[in-house]
Every structure is written in C-alpha cells, then in structure tokens.
Amino acid sequence: MRFPEYIAKQLLAQQGITIPRSRVYSQEMDLHEMWSDLTKDGTQPGIIVKAQVLTGGRGKAGGVKLVRNESDLKATCDTILAMTIKKEKVMGLLFEELLQIDREIYISIALDRKQRKPIIMLSCDGGMDIETVASNTPERIMKMPLTEASCLRNWQLRELIAFAQIPQECKDSFANVCRKLALLFHAKNCSLVEINPLVITIQGQIIAADAKLVTDDNATSGKDIAAEFAYMSPEEDPMDKEAAQAKLNFVRLDGTIGCMVNGAGLAMATMDALLMSGASPANFLDIGGGAKVEQVSAALDIISRTPGVKSVFINIFGGIVRCDMVAQGLLDALKLHPEWSLPIVVRLAGTNETEARKLLAQHPKFNLAASMSDGAKKAVELSKA
Numbered sequence: 163m164r165f166p167e168y169i170a171k172q173l174l175a176q177q178g179i180t181i182p183r184s185r186v187y188s189q190e191m192d193l194h195e196m197w198s199d200l201t202k203d204g205t206q207p208g209i210i211v212k213a214q215v216l217t218g219g220r221g222k223a224g225g226v227k228l229v230r231n232e233s234d235l236k237a238t239c240d241t242i243l244a245m246t247i248k249k250e251k252v253m254g255l256l257f258e259e260l261l262q263i264d265r266e267i268y269i270s271i272a273l274d275r276k277q278r279k280p281i282i283m284l285s286c287d288g289g290m291d292i293e294t295v296a297s298n299t300p301e302r303i304m305k306m307p308l309t310e311a312s313c314l315r316n317w318q319l320r321e322l323i324a325f326a327q328i329p330q331e332c333k334d335s336f337a338n339v340c341r342k343l344a345l346l347f348h349a350k351n352c353s354l355v356e357i358n359p360l361v362i363t364i365q366g367q368i369i370a371a372d373a374k375l376v377t378d379d380n381a382t383s384g385k386d387i388a389a390e391f392a393y394m395s396p397e398e399d400p401m402d403k404e405a406a407q408a409k410l411n412f413v414r415l416d417g418t419i420g421c422m423v424n425g426a427g428l429a430m431a432t433m434d435a436l437l438m439s440g441a442s443p444a445n446f447l448d449i450g451g452g453a454k455v456e457q458v459s460a461a462l463d464i465i466s467r468t469p470g471v472k473s474v475f476i477n478i479f480g481g482i483v484r485c486d487m488v489a490q491g492l493l494d495a496l497k498l499h500p501e502w503s504l505p506i507v508v509r510l511a512g513t514n515e516t517e518a519r520k521l522l523a524q525h526p527k528f529n530l531a532a533s534m535s536d537g538a539k540k541a542v543e544l545s546k547a
Contacts, residue, residue, distance in 0.1 A: 178342055211235070211255055212226050419444055456491070496525065506527055
C-alpha cells in the first residue's frame with residue numbers, strides 16, 4: 163500500500179527524524195492562522211503548498227507551489243485541489259514552512275527482490291528523479307545491501323557518510339537518520355521508504371523535505387497505518403475494505419453476474435461456468451469454509467451494491483459450512499433489504515442441502531438450480547431479461 167507524503171512524514175517523525183513544520187489542509191482550516199504559524203520566524207517569506215497524490219512528477223505538473231504572499235494562498239489552494247496529475251485526482255494539500263537549503267541528498271531503502279534483501283540507496287543529487295540519475299550518471303548513486311533489515315553497522319554508516327560528503331558537524335545527525343530509516347523500514351514491513359530530498363540547511367540541520375512510503379501488500383502494517391491516520395487510499399476499493407472487515411475474500415471484476423461461493427477452487431469453476439454460458443462474473447467472492455449467517459448476509463449486501471450487477475449466482479458446496487445456515491443468511495439479508503430487485507439463482511449441494519432448499523423455496527425471490535451449469539445458465543438468462 164502506498165501512502166501520501168503527509169503520512170510518510172508523520173511516520174518519519176515518530177521515529178525521531180526531523181521534518182519541516184507543516185499543516186494538512188482541511189476545509190475548516192483558518193488559512194490566516196496557518197500562514198502566521200508557518201511564517202512566524204520571519205527567516206523566509208512565504209510557504210510551500212504541495213498536492214497530495216501517490217503518483218510522481220507532481221512538481222513538473224504544477225502540484226507544488228511557492229506562495230510568497232498570503233493574498234495568493236486561497237487561489238493557489240483552489241487551483242491545486244482542482245488538478246488531476248497523471249490521471250490521479252489531488253486528494254489534499256500539505257502546507258510547509260520554507261527551508262533555507264544548503265544541500266539536497268537522496269536516500270532510500272527498498273526491497274531488492276533479486277537479492278532477496280533490502281538495499282540502501284544514496285545520491286548527492288537529491289531533489290531529482292532518481293531514475294534519471296541512475297540512467298545518466300549511475301556512478302553518482304551508492305547501493306548497499308543491508309544484511310540486517312533493521313540495523314546499519316558502523317562501517318556502513320562511515321561509507322555512507324563518506325560517499326555523501328557529509329560535513330563533520332552533521333555526521334552524527336546523518337547517521338541517526340540512516341539508522342532510524344532502517345528501523346522504520348523493518349517496523350512497518352516496507353517495500354520502499356524514501357526521502358527525496360533529505361536537506362542540509364544553512365543552519366546545519368538535517369530535515370526530510372519530502373518522503374514516500376510503501377508497505378508490503380501481504381503485511382497487515384499498511385492497514386494499521388491507514389487506520390491510525392483514518393486514511394482511505396484512492397487505490398483501494400471501499401468494498402474491498404468492507405469485505406475484509408466481514409472476513410470475506412472479495413475482488414471486483416467487470417462482468418454482470420454477481421457471484422457468491424465457498425472455496426477458491428469452486429469460485430474459479432463458477433466463473434468458468436458463467437463464461438461458458440455467455441456472461442462474465444462481476445466479482446470473486448469467497449465466503450470461506452466456516453462462514454456464519456452474518457457473513458453470508460454481508461456478502462449478498464456487497465454483491466447487490468456492486469455496480470453493473472444484473473443477477474446473482476450463489477454456488478455453495480456444504481462441507482464445513484452448512485447449506486441451511488447459508489440459506490438462513492440469505493433470508494436474513496432479504497429481510498434487512500426488501501428493496502433488492504436483482505434476480506438470485508442459488509445452487510446448494512452437501513450438508514443439510516434438503517433443509518436449505520425447503521427454506522429458500524418459501525421465498526419467491528430465489529431461483530433454485532439443480533447443478534452448477536444449470537445455475538450459471540439461469541443466472542445469465544435472468545441477467546438479460
């Protein structure tokens with residue numbers, strides 16, 4: 163999961179890495195009070211306004227602006243908030259104090275899948291696109307494998323300091339940033355944590371002026387971070403989150419037949435049956451082998467709200483999960499949502515199959531199928547009715 167700059171910086175700050183004084187925009191914000199706060203030291207007139215997007219290249223696209231006069235602030239905010247950068251709508255703004263920059267450095271830790279270990283990358287050409295530096299002047303990038311993901315040895319720190327030509331008075335601060343970056347990478351199960359640029363100010367401070375953070379999709383840390391900052395990624399389907407909370411395996415597809423099954427193998431077979439019958443599935447939804455009534459109800463609710471769905475095919479093989487329990491979940495869901503108009507085809511086989519069929523036969527909403535192929539054909543026919 164990728165996170166915007168403001169969250170990446172807060173995570174850096176939690177580790178003890180210095181970030182600029184900043185504010186995250188909100189509609190209720192007093193812009194005058196924010197301006198006064200970020201410009202109160204008087205060393206630099208103005209502030210930086212930054213678009214919050216996950217894609218790169220926002221600066222070249224006009225998503226980062228220096229505002230010198232408070233009278234121009236509102237118009238700048240409106241302009242940036244209305245922008246779309248590389249097909250991604252700007253999700254918010256970050257206001258930051260101006261820094262008196264002496265030098266800019268690039269530093270990151272990324273997972274190298276070929277080496278199967280994290281590597282730290284360092285360049286004196288901070289503030290630039292690192293891919294451009296790597297292509298044009300690869301000798302200006304230092305790459306160092308980390309033998310221990312959460313720990314940098316003293317000899318490694320000495321090599322990094324020498325390569326970046328860090329001045330004597332800043333060596334301890336720079337080493338501290340490197341150590342804490344490694345700790346953050348390990349603690350949050352990151353695949354990338356990047357500071358670009360890491361600036362050395364004319365006052366001798368080392369400050370993370372910009373940052374990126376990407377967590378491993380297979381780790382729970384991304385969801386924990388999202389929950390901590392009440393963040394909803396534009397890359398995340400809200401229904402995915404809802405399904406995860408109900409402990410359902412859900413993937414949205416682009417077809418017209420909503421599917422509910424138990425077991426990934428049966429799900430694949432069900433999708434094949436629909437394709438052979440002339441239609442495409444609108445989703446993959448696996449309720450699992452031990453689903454409860456509440457999960458079945460939640461699953462049907464999610465499918466019914468999936469855009470483009472014209473009919474629903476429920477294909478259950480009762481093993482651990484009983485067919486009558488699934489049937490009761492379906493009936494309970496319809497009681498909660500009597501407005502549902504989608505035709506529903508149900509094929510049940512296995513434990514308590516007969517009892518389940520008797521329950522569903524009492525409700526005119528359900529079209530019972532004798533087999534998977536029969537159910538797929540009925541679902542396709544009803545979707546075209």
